[in-house]
Amino acid sequence: MANEKLVYMDHSATTATDPEVIQAMLPWFSEHYGNPSSLYRLARESRTAIEDARKKVAVAIGATPEEIFFTSGGTESDNWALIGTAFSHKKKGTHIITTAIEHHAILHTCEYLKKQGFSVTYLPPDESGKIQIEDIRAAITEKTILISVMFANNEIGTIQPIHEIGHICRERGIIFHTDAVQAIGNVPINVTNMDIDLLSLSGHKFYGPKGTGALYIRKGVRIDSYLHGGAQEKRKRAGTENVPGIVGLGVAIEKAVHDQEVKTKRIRDLRDRLLERIFTEIPNCRLNGHKTDRLPGNINICFEFIEGESLILLLDHAGIAASTGSACSSGSLEPSHVLMAIGVPIEIAHGSLRLTLGHENTEEHVEYVCKELKKAVEKLRAMSPLYADYMKKRQ
Amino acid sequence: MYSEKVMDHFMNPRNQGEISDADGVGEVGNPSCGDIMRIFIKVKDNIITDVKFQTFGCGAAIASSSMATELIKGKTLEEAWEMSNKAVVEALEGLPPVKVHCSVLAEDGIHQAINDYRIKQGLSPWEEKGGHTHSHDDETCE
Ligand SMILES: Cc1ncc(COP(=O)(O)O)c(C=O)c1O
Numbered sequence: 001m002a003n004e005k006l007v008y009m010d011h012s013a014t015t016a017t018d019p020e021v022i023q024a025m026l027p028w029f030s031e032h033y034g035n036p037s038s039l040y041r042l043a044r045e046s047r048t049a050i051e052d053a054r055k056k057v058a059v060a061i062g063a064t065p066e067e068i069f070f071t072s073g074g075t076e077s078d079n080w081a082l083i084g085t086a087f088s089h090k091k092k093g094t095h096i097i098t099t100a101i102e103h104h105a106i107l108h109t110c111e112y113l114k115k116q117g118f119s120v121t122y123l124p125p126d127e128s129g130k131i132q133i134e135d136i137r138a139a140i141t142e143k144t145i146l147i148s149v150m151f152a153n154n155e156i157g158t159i160q161p162i163h164e165i166g167h168i169c170r171e172r173g174i175i176f177h178t179d180a181v182q183a184i185g186n187v188p189i190n191v192t193n194m195d196i197d198l199l200s201l202s203g204h205k206f207y208g209p210k211g212t213g214a215l216y217i218r219k220g221v222r223i224d225s226y227l228h229g230g231a232q233e234k235r236k237r238a239g240t241e242n243v244p245g246i247v248g249l250g251v252a253i254e255k256a257v258h259d260q261e262v263k264t265k266r267i268r269d270l271r272d273r274l275l276e277r278i279f280t281e282i283p284n285c286r287l288n289g290h291k292t293d294r295l296p297g298n299i300n301i302c303f304e305f306i307e308g309e310s311l312i313l314l315l316d317h318a319g320i321a322a323s324t325g326s327a328c329s330s331g332s333l334e335p336s337h338v339l340m341a342i343g344v345p346i347e348i349a350h351g352s353l354r355l356t357l358g359h360e361n362t363e364e365h366v367e368y369v370c371k372e373l374k375k376a377v378e379k380l381r382a383m384s385p386l387y388a389d390y391m392k393k394r395q
Numbered sequence: 396m397y398s399e400k401v402m403d404h405f406m407n408p409r410n411q412g413e414i415s416d417a418d419g420v421g422e423v424g425n426p427s428c429g430d431i432m433r434i435f436i437k438v439k440d441n442i443i444t445d446v447k448f449q450t451f452g453c454g455a456a457i458a459s460s461s462m463a464t465e466l467i468k469g470k471t472l473e474e475a476w477e478m479s480n481k482a483v484v485e486a487l488e489g490l491p492p493v494k495v496h497c498s499v500l501a502e503d504g505i506h507q508a509i510n511d512y513r514i515k516q517g518l519s520p521w522e523e524k525g526g527h528t529h530s531h532d533d534e535t536c537e
Contacts (some may be wrong), residue, residue: 307430346426386415386451
């Protein structure tokens with residue numbers, strides 16, 4: 001039965017928690033369950049575990065442990081970074097620059113900030129998904145307090161020139177935030193060399209537990225608290241720490257950046273093979289995103305004449321997990337804002353497929369996905385009036 | 396999210412294809428909305444003797460086309476005209492609320508095919524109940 005097989009190619013959505021990560025987390029549930037804020041030994045163990053994890057996160061991104069603040073994930077980190085910076089700097093200015101292709105955790109937070117009286121510039125990317133440095137320079141005004149540009153895009157995988165953007169921000173005295181949720185473990189990151197002031201990361205994207213994350217806040221950067229309450233996280237982020245989650249996050253990020261180059265090369269090679277196979281076997285498709293500056297596991301393709309949700313359903317039937325930017329998949333009316341922003345024609349954007357490869361994928365998976373994808377596309381094209389018209393025109 | 400019936404009709408669509416010498420053809424939807432349905436009918440003695448569809452769209456759009464064509468096959472034109480999108484939804488054992496417009500599209504497609512047939516026969520087209528059509532080949536997507 002095809003259904004019993006699972007080929008998971010949706011690693012940008014989430015990843016399976018690494019068994020070693022789970023093992024590391026387990027003792028912190030019912031064995032060492034002390035509240036890190038308490039005073040006895042049981043509690044001190046929890047405190048030490050958190051500080052160990054903090055060091056690991058710091059090392060992974062080139063920060064110091066004092067600059068790492070644990071959160072509940074990418075969404076909270078993004079919200080905190082934007083709202084905390086905006087409110088703490090509003091005397092200086094009320095203008096924020098971001099991009100049209102950010103995750104909704106950024107875009108919807110910006111919409112909220114607009115309601116609070118801030119103004120937001122959304123920079124359009126070029127057709128590969130890259131933000132132009134000149135556009136950033138041109139958008140900066142006297143009132144600009146914050147620039148937020150994602151490190152790598154979750155849909156099309158395009159990697160931004162973060163170092164250059166960081167440099168401009170530092171020069172102009174503007175706070176620079178990057179949503180690096182998709183980049184950790186995939187792209188070398190050093191917050192110090194790259195002039196990054198704030199960075200969001202999320203555990204479940206690199207084989208860590210869901211609901212865990214961190215915000216890097218460069219020493220000296222002023223940012224309001226977002227969650228108010230107890231004195232945890234140096235009074236910046238209240239709430240009893242998710243000790244098992246934080247421990248898991250620490251182990252996961254340490255593993256993610258260990259031998260990163262070797263591991264990502266393997267995934268990139270697999271991805272390139274799959275891409276080549278798809279383009280040889282299936283006509284009328286186009287790659288979205290940048291040819292080279294993209295996440296190693298990312299494929300985003302539009303298949304003409306068919307719609308993405310039906311493609312996902314057929315792949316699911318064959319035991320393949322993938323995703324689409326089609327409107328029908330999300331319950332919204334518009335296809336993906338990212339595909340729209342890079343200028344993919346709307347009727348073609350409905351036929352997009354995202355495959356994101358990860359550590360457990362093999363050459364066998366690549367072969368299987370290519371074979372099933374070809375079958376699925378052919379099946380849907382055979383019932384598509386657009387394809388029928390196209391074939392008639394060609395005759 | 397889909398019922399077994401929807402998945403069955405999506406995986407094994409009935410009446411998929413084209414009738415090259417169709418007596419009536421209806422086309423509704425819009426590629427920028429992500430769905431287009433084309434319905435072909437053969438009519439003999441006021442009965443729909445054959446019906447086929449081509450659909451570009453999501454799982455619900457394909458299943459709705461398949462089910463709707465099955466419901467009208469062998470029916471009189473009047474009976475086919477009366478088949479509502481609700482009948483399609485019921486026969487499919489439900490559709491998620493955001494997908495109900497797919498069944499409306501199928502109803503509209505059948506109406507268009509029937510009226511195309513009537514016009515070709517020199518008859519006046521039937522009026523949509525309530526005087527409006529649901530078809531979203533206008534600017535906005537439903
Ligand atoms: C780029 C990006 N930012 C933010 C998030 C949100 O992260 P989380 O799921 O941890 O809240 C995601 C994941 O969906 C993402 O891909």
